[in-house]
Amino acid sequence: MRIDRGARIDEARGIATLLVVTFHATRAEPNLAASLFYQANDALTLVRMPLFMIITGYLLGTRATTVSVGAALRSLRPWIVRVVWPLVTVTIVCVAILHGRGEPWPIARALLFGVWHLWYLQVLILLKIAFVTLDARWRPGAAPMIGLAIAAALLAWSGVAGRPTLFSLNRAVDLLPFLLFGAWIGRGSTALGPALLPYSLYAMAAVLVVQHLIAGADSDGWAPTSIPAMLVGAAAGLFVLDHAPQSAMLSLIGRYGFPVFLWHLPWFVAVEQVVIVPAGLSGMPGVGCRLVVGIVMPAVVARWAREWRVVSAIPIGLPAPRRRLPPRLDPTMSGYRSPLRRFASGMNHPC
Secondary structure: OOOOOOOOOOHHHHHHHHHHHHHHHHHHHHHOOOOHHHHHHHHHHHHHHHHHHHHHHHHHHOOOOEEEEEEEHHHHHHHHHHHHHHHHHHHHHHHHHHOOOOOOOOHHHHHHHHHHHHHHHHHHHHHHHHHHHHHHHHOOOHHHHHHHHHHHHHHOOOOOOOOOHHHHHHHHHHHHHHHHHHHHHOOOOOOOOOOOOHHHHHHHHHHHHHHHOOOOHHHHOOOOOOOOHHHHHHHHHHHHHHOOOHHHHHHHHOOHHHHHHHHHHHHHHHHHHHHHHHHHOOOOOHHHHHHHHHHHHHHHHHHHHHHHHHOOOOOOOOOEEEOOOOOOOHHHHHOOOOOHHHHHHHEEOOO
């Protein structure tokens, strides 16, 4: 049975976004540190950001560049603007929150080195510019792409990136293998027709995880840039791309993934002050409250901001207009549309 790889890309994005928001909501409740739920979220460190980067690489890999380097970079300029200005806005908000907590954080440092979760957007900008430049100049096929991915994995494993650097360049080196692996999937998806290769990768990752658990090591026993950790991240990303469940809820979260990713932590702070602390919520109720508010409120504000011209002038991070899929892949063209699908119509993730 042939898999339409990427047919449920919104669901895959929704899974990645949900993993990130759940992780941050759980980390805000340190009294859960001994629970299985908390430890499972820690173990998923090997999956969360690699999954985001594999999805981005897959989308880049499916778009063959046929123009010059200059033209390719010019075409990328609107995307960069759409990401950079919301990044600056949220960075200022995060720095203001830190100052309110008595933790002074220079705004220049936050913009140049990243604050909280926003380092990922710096990495995304760097790697997307680098990939578009490489693709326009060289136009590598599937075989060279997997060779580049292996070379990048060895580079990350060597530890050359070291400590945090300007514009999160060290993290860009760590995530580059996953971007190239995703691009290889996108560029060579027809060559991956037989299930032997994907399932061999799944089996290899499963054996590594079982060996890791039998050895009695915790999730921190693998550095994120170790070869076993990167294999597990690659297998998880490929599995999600191939087998993401059809779900209106996951699709909705994926389409609003950009504003949710940007704003969920500031909304956590707001709900803590208004609801969680006054009501004395802790443990799983606190996690659930943060999770709901961190996903729903950024999506609602983004929806309203698109409709209200005054609000939409503020760079808060809006999804790009959704590209219409072919009828057989577009669930919104099947007649009836649920309220979730109507709410999400016309939205997509810019990354």
